[in-house]
Every structure is written in C-alpha cells, then in structure tokens.
Amino acid sequence: MRVDPLAFLSTELDHLRDQGLYRSLRILDSRQEASSTFDGKAVVNLSSNNYLGLTTHPKLVEAAIQAIRDFGVGSGSVRTIAGTMAIHMELEQRLAAFKKTEAVVVFQSGFAANAGTVSALLTKDDVVISDALNHASIIDGCRLSRAGIKVFPHKDVAAARTILQDLPTSQRKLLITDGVFSMDGDIGPLPGLCDLAEEFGCIMMVDDAHASGVFGANGRGTVDHFGMHGRVDIQVGTLSKAMGALGGYVAGSRDFIDFLYHRARPFLFSTSHPPSVAATCIAAVDVLEQEPEIIERLWENTRFFKAGLASLGFDTGLSESPITPVMAGEGSRAMDLSDRLFKEGVFAQGIAFPTVAKDKARVRTIVTATHTNDELQYALDAFKKVGSELGLI
Ligand SMILES: *Cc1c(COP(=O)(O)O)cnc(C)c1O
Numbered sequence: 001m002r003v004d005p006l007a008f009l010s011t012e013l014d015h016l017r018d019q020g021l022y023r024s025l026r027i028l029d030s031r032q033e034a035s036s037t038f039d040g041k042a043v044v045n046l047s048s049n050n051y052l053g054l055t056t057h058p059k060l061v062e063a064a065i066q067a068i069r070d071f072g073v074g075s076g077s078v079r080t081i082a083g084t085m086a087i088h089m090e091l092e093q094r095l096a097a098f099k100k101t102e103a104v105v106v107f108q109s110g111f112a113a114n115a116g117t118v119s120a121l122l123t124k125d126d127v128v129i130s131d132a133l134n135h136a137s138i139i140d141g142c143r144l145s146r147a148g149i150k151v152f153p154h155k156d157v158a159a160a161r162t163i164l165q166d167l168p169t170s171q172r173k174l175l176i177t178d179g180v181f182s183m184d185g186d187i188g189p190l191p192g193l194c195d196l197a198e199e200f201g202c203i204m205m206v207d208d209a210h211a212s213g214v215f216g217a218n219g220r221g222t223v224d225h226f227g228m229h230g231r232v233d234i235q236v237g238t239l240s241k242a243m244g245a246l247g248g249y250v251a252g253s254r255d256f257i258d259f260l261y262h263r264a265r266p267f268l269f270s271t272s273h274p275p276s277v278a279a280t281c282i283a284a285v286d287v288l289e290q291e292p293e294i295i296e297r298l299w300e301n302t303r304f305f306k307a308g309l310a311s312l313g314f315d316t317g318l319s320e321s322p323i324t325p326v327m328a329g330e331g332s333r334a335m336d337l338s339d340r341l342f343k344e345g346v347f348a349q350g351i352a353f354p355t356v357a358k359d360k361a362r363v364r365t366i367v368t369a370t371h372t373n374d375e376l377q378y379a380l381d382a383f384k385k386v387g388s389e390l391g392l393i
Contacts, residue, residue, distance in 0.1 A: 020332030021352055031056050034371040036347075043347040044375045044382075046365040051214055051322060052287070052294045053370035054244025060283045064245075067279030075272040080261070083272040091278045094285045095249050099220060099237070100229055103257035105264070106249045106281075108273065110209045110238035111137040112266035113248030117234065118174070119144035120263040121203070126172040129163055131155065131188065133181050135207055147174070154181075157192035164200040175202040179222035180210035183356050183364060185319030187215075190222055194231040205234040210323060213242025218288045219295055245280040247273060298322055298369035301376060305367045308380040313393040317362075325351075325362040326383070328392060334361035337390055344382035 016022040029037040032055040036045045054060055067087065077083030088106065095104040107113040118141025122128065127148040130138060142149045150167075152160040160175065167173060175197045177188035190206065197204035208221040216224030219242060223232045234256065239247035250260060260267060287294070302322040309316050315327040328334040331352030338350035341363065352361040367376065387393040 020335055034368055034375055038347055043345050044379045046348040046379060049241035049366060051242040051298055051368050053368055054284055057287060059287060060244055060280045063279040063283035064276040067276040071275035074274050078268060078270060079272045080268050085275055087275050087278040088272060091282050094282055098285055099251040101251040102254040104249050104251045105257045105260050106247055107266050108270055110240055110248030113236050113250050114138050114207055115141040116264035116266040117250050118142055120260055122147040122174060127167060128174045128176060129160055131177045134178050135182060138176060138207060155189050157189050161196055164196060173202040174205060176205040179206045179208035180321045182210050183351060184317050184325055185321040185323030187222060187320050190226045190228050194228055204232045206232050207236045209238040209241060212237040213288060218292050239281045243281055243284040245277050247277060247281060294369045301367045301371050305376050312384050314387060322367050324365045327362045330359060331361040334363055337386060338363045340386040341382055344386060346379045346382040
C-alpha cells in the first residue's frame with residue numbers, strides 16, 4: 001500500500017488547532033459591502049479593503065458588463081504574444097496620467113507587480129534595503145532576484161543610513177518601503193528615505209497598495225501626499241483594494257516600463273486581465289477624478305471610528321490610515337476577539353503569526369466610505385461589550 005507522503009501535514013494542522021490558530025475561510029454570501037452576509041450571518045464588515053465601496057459602484061459594474069459584450073470574457077494570451085488589447089493600453093495611459101509619471105505597466109495583481117518588478121530589476125550582485133514590515137510580495141521579489149537583502153527596523157531611517165554607509169558605492173541598491181503598512185496602518189517615512197536614496201544613489205521604490213485611492217489628491221498615493229513627485233523612481237499601486245477590481249501597476253519612466261515589458265516574468269508568462277477588468281479599472285480612475293468626495297467620506301469615517309475605539313480605551317497602535325489594528329496580544333486572544341465580535345454581528349478578522357509578530361496579534365479593522373454612522377456605532381458597541389469581556393479595556 002502507498003504511504004501518503006503528505007501525512008505530515010495533518011500533524012501541522014493539528015498543531016495549529018492546539019494553538020487556537022486554525023482558521024476556516026469565512027464565506028461571503030452577498031456582495032462585498034459595508035454590511036454583508038458571511039457564513040449566513042449579516043454583519044458590519046470591517047475586514048475588506050474596499051475603501052471606497054467601488055466593488056459595487058454602478059459605473060464600474062456597467063463598464064465591466066459593456067466590455068464583456070464588446071470584447072468577450074478573456075484576453076486569450078499573455079501580454080507579449082497576443083494578449084495586449086487596446087483597452088489594456090488605455091488603462092496604462094490613464095494610470096500614467098493619473099500618477100503623473102511617464103508610463104505605467106499593469107500586472108495581474110499587486111503581488112505580481114511587486115514580485116515581478118523587484119526580481120526583474122536586480123541580480124545577485126545587487127542589494128535591497130528593505131523595511132522590516134514590508135509586504136510579503138516585496139520579500140518574495142527580493143528572494144527571486146537573489147540580491148542581497150538588508151532589512152532595517154520598521155521606519156528607522158537612521159538605521160537604513162547606517163546600512164547604506166557600509167555598502168560599496170559601486171553596488172546597485174534598491175531602497176524600498178510600503179507607502180502604508182498593511183497590518184499597522186502607519187505611513188512609510190518617504191521624505192527621509194528619498195533623501196537617503198539621493199545621497200547614496202539608490203533606486204527608490206514605494207509600494208502604495210493601501211495608499212492607492214486613499215492618500216494624496218484624488219487618491220494618487222503617498223508620493224503625492226508627501227509632495228515627492230519626481231523623487232521616487234518606482235511606484236507600485238494596486239487595483240484590487242480601493243479601486244474595487246483586480247490588478248497591480250508599476251508607474252515610472254518610459255525606459256523602466258519598457259524594460260519590464262521585456263523582463264518581468266508575470267508579464268511575459270501569465271495571461272493578461274480579461275478586458276472587463278481593464279474597463280472596470282478605467283471607470284475607477286474616472287470615479288477618483290470625478291467624485292473625490294467619496295475619499296473625503298472615507299476619512300470622516302476613519303476619524304469617527306478611530307476616536308470611538310480610542311475613547312473606549314483600546315490599544316490601536318500607531319495607525320495613520322483607515323486601517324486600525326486593535327491589539328490583543330497573543331494569537332489565540334486575537335482569534336477569540338474576532339470570533340466573539342462576529343457573534344455580535346461585526347466581522348473584523350483576527351491576524352496572527354506569521355502575518356504579524358507572535359506577541360502582536362490583533363484584529364484589523366478597515367472602515368470604508370460607504371459605512372453609515374449607525375453601522376460604525378453598532379461596531380463600536382460590539383467592541384465595547386467584547387473588549388470588556390476579554391479584559392482588553
Ligand atoms: C495587498 C497588498 C499587495 C498585493 O496586492 P494585490 O493586488 O492584492 O495582489 C501588495 N503590497 C501591499 C503592501 C499590500 O497590502
């Protein structure tokens with residue numbers, strides 16, 4: 001009889017169960033909205049990245065349907081063979097104008113954009129200087145490139161400087177940070193890092209996944225927020241969060257984007273977006289340009305909810321964005337908090353190791369522009385009840 005070579009995995013899963021860290025997926029039974037039905041239960045939804053409510057915006061839905069009627073459901077090829085449709089080029093041009101850069105290339109996801117870009121750009125002779133809390137897709141891109149990886153403590157510009165001082169001047173260097181950190185909601189120190197990049201001749205890269213559609217004028221991102229136009233060589237953004245659809249993009253110089261057309265492996269070896277996705281994203285750019293009041297509403301809701309959590313006495317870390325963590329200590333406590341909130345009708349996902357450090361487990365909340373005050377107050381009341389049950393406040 002054949003011995004199951006994967007039997008060791010059941011032991012691993014049992015181990016997760018013992019630690020209270022085993023998760024089954026929550027199933028969304030409705031549209032992704034401010035209040036949704038997960039696992040058959042109607043809840044206030046504080047777990048999506050749907051910052052502006054664009055997943056269900058009528059203009060985006062119409063654009064997708066029209067594109068399917070006009071162009072079908074699939075692109076049929078990778079970009080470099082037959083899968084570059086006019087609508088893909090139109091989206092890239094719109095994004096480049098929006099980001100005020102020479103050019104943009106769109107990838108299948110933000111993950112593919114980061115991993116594909118970093119791995120294309122660097123070789124084993126180069127070095128990456130990377131914030132300790134940078135996103136997994138950046139880390140994977142660094143590993144794929146085989147470049148040396150030097151990690152500086154979170155947001156510590158002085159420590160990054162010390163690392164740079166010890167590196168040979170001739171070595172090619174990529175200095176990289178998240179614009180907004182996805183688990184803590186704080187902002188990368190762009191002004192300090194741009195100064196360093198200029199002093200030490202580094203390529204400067206920012207991953208603005210959680211800043212796209214949220215920070216800067218009309219949601220142009222952290223480079224706009226800090227007035228750093230022209231000082232960041234590579235900006236990555238996502239089309240999967242505030243933009244409501246799916247995809248990632250890289251904004252930079254025409255030469256850099258041309259280089260990625262030739263060397264970025266997800267671009268060369270994985271099929272391009274269905275035309276409906278490109279059409280949806282063009283409509284999302286329209287909305288950012290024409291309805292910036294949605295972004296204002298997001299920030300009003302953010303201020304209201306953060307103030308509410310703070311006045312209840314929760315530890316909410318150092319967030320400066322609509323992402324607000326509620327710190328719970330060890331992993332099982334965060335999962336318990338999340339489960340109890342869910343029973344009270346509030347979905348805020350528990351996040352534990354390896355996504356965050358072992359003693360920094362939390363539930364992560366993200367408000368959107370489409371939450372009503374009543375929904376947010378309902379969530380605050382649930383946090384108050386469950387937080388005192390668990391001794392967190
Ligand atoms: C979500 C995220 C990504 C990945 O974006 P997708 O479009 O979901 O693949 C990349 N970087 C950061 C910082 C993120 O938060």
